[in-house]
Every structure is written in C-alpha cells, then in structure tokens.
Amino acid sequence: MSRGGFVTFEGIDGAGKSSHVAGAAAWLRARGLDVLETREPGGTELAERIRGLVLTFEMEPLTEALLVFAARHDHVERVVRPALARGQWVVCDRFTDSSFVYQGDGRGLARTDLTWLAARAHPGLLPDRTYWFDLPPAQAAERVADRAAADRFESEQLAFFERVAAGYARIAHAEPKRVLRIDGALPRERVAAAIETDLSDLLVVVGAADA
Numbered sequence: 771m772s773r774g775g776f777v778t779f780e781g782i783d784g785a786g787k788s789s790h791v792a793g794a795a796a797w798l799r800a801r802g803l804d805v806l807e808t809r810e811p812g813g814t815e816l817a818e819r820i821r822g823l824v825l826t827f828e829m830e831p832l833t834e835a836l837l838v839f840a841a842r843h844d845h846v847e848r849v850v851r852p853a854l855a856r857g858q859w860v861v862c863d864r865f866t867d868s869s870f871v872y873q874g875d876g877r878g879l880a881r882t883d884l885t886w887l888a889a890r891a892h893p894g895l896l897p898d899r900t901y902w903f904d905l906p907p908a909q910a911a912e913r914v915a916d917r918a919a920a921d922r923f924e925s926e927q928l929a930f931f932e933r934v935a936a937g938y939a940r941i942a943h944a945e946p947k948r949v950l951r952i953d954g955a956l957p958r959e960r961v962a963a964a965i966e967t968d969l970s971d972l973l974v975v976v977g978a979a980d981a
C-alpha cells in the first residue's frame with residue numbers, strides 16, 4: 771500500500787480555498803486514491819464545537835490560540851493520523867499555517883509560542899503540500915462582503931488581513947518546497963488547473979503515481 775499524502779489549503783478569508791478543496795479531492799479520487807476531506811478548526815465533533823466558540827466568543831489572543839491548537843490536536847490524533855496510516859490522502863481546508871498567521875501575525879502572539887504549541891499538538895506532522903491562495907485583502911473582502919453574518923475573523927479590519935497576508939508570504943518564502951503560491955485572482959478554471967498540475971507532481975513524490 772502506498773502512503774497517503776497530506777495536502778492543505780491556506781489563505782486569507784475569501785481567497786478561494788474552500789471553492790477548490792472538493793475539486794482537488796475529486797481529482798485525486800479519479801486517480802484511484804482514497805481521499806478524506808476535512809477542515810480546521812474542526813474535523814471532529816469536539817473540534818467543530820471549539821470552532822463554534824472561537825468564531826463567536828470574544829477572547830484573548832492566547833485563549834484563541836490554545837483553543838485552536840486543542841481542536842487541532844484532537845483532529846490530528848483522531849482523524850488525520852489514522853487516515854494517513856490507512857494510506858488515505860487527507861485534503862484539509864486550513865492547518866497550522868493559519869495559526870502562525872492569524873494568531874501570530876494577526877493577533878500578535880510570539881512565533882516561538884506558536885512553534886511550541888505546534889510541536890506539542892502534532893509532533894512530526896507537516897503537510898506534504900500547501901496551496902497558498904494569494905489575493906489582495908481588499909479583493910478578498912469584496913468576495914465575502916455579502917456573507918450573511920461575519921464571524922470574528924471576517925469582521926476584522928483590512929489592516930489585520932494585511933498582516934495575515936504578509937505572514938503567508940513569509941512562510942511561502944521560507945518553505946518554497948512545501949508551499950505553492952496560487953494566484954487567487956485567476957479564474958476558477960485556471961486555479962483548478964494549477965492545483966491539478968501540481969498534484970500530478972506530488973503523486974510522483976509521494977509514490978502514489980500508479981496507485
């Protein structure tokens with residue numbers, strides 16, 4: 771049995787992540803792979819409940835970080851690691867990069883603290899590939915402007931998303947092998963094509979090319 775791959779989607783609110791998660795999963799399934807689609811915060815009953823708290827209650831930045839990492843630990847232990855161990859592919863809407871940029875760059879928590887939390891919450895687990903949807907914050911805000919009720923993140927000012935976007939750019943620069951920048955301003959078909967081309971390469975790297 772070939773091992774599964776772990777693929778994550780990142781980017782500011784409205785950049786286009788969720789629009790492409792199902793398409794990427796379907797593309798992998800069409801190649802005979804067993805794929806699990808999931809999201810963060812969330813992916814387990816407990817983590818989904820924590821998501822509800824984080825998106826609605828006012829709280830200190832450290833409280834927020836502890837909650838998202840608690841949700842992540844539950845999700846990783848109960849869902850992500852078991853799936854990878856079974857040889858499944860895991861396609862996840864947001865993962866730890868989101869914490870570095872939202873709780874770190876956005877809310878101002880120290881990167882060393884987040885690094886420690888990540889090391890405790892999911893030791894040794896890094897995505898094989900991360901698609902970073904890069905879109906100017908003003909454009910992303912326009913896309914989500916008509917959402918019925920903005921959550922605690924969606925209601926942040928543009929300056930918050932500028933910091934978050936800069937955080938993503940920093941991570942992509944530091945880890946060019948893992949993180950692929952996707953131009954979020956491209957039409958959907960072009961975005962999908964860029965992801966599919968890259969997934970073809972990833973199948974070879976992960977060793978699932980003729981699965």
Ligand SMILES: Nc1ncnc2c1ncn2[C@@H]1O[C@H](COP(=O)(O)OP(=O)(O)OP(=O)(O)O)[C@@H](O)[C@H]1O
Pocket residue numbers: 781782783784785786787788789790903913914954955956957958961
């Ligand atoms: N390439 C694209 N061109 C134009 N509009 C797009 C594109 N991709 C997505 N959209 C639209 O932009 C909006 C936001 O997309 P989506 O929900 O996928 O973003 P997201 O990154 O998942 O946001 P969030 O972090 O808030 O969940 C949706 O209305 C979607 O239909």
Ligand SMILES: [Mg+2]
Pocket residue numbers: 787788789863
């Ligand atoms: Mg989304």
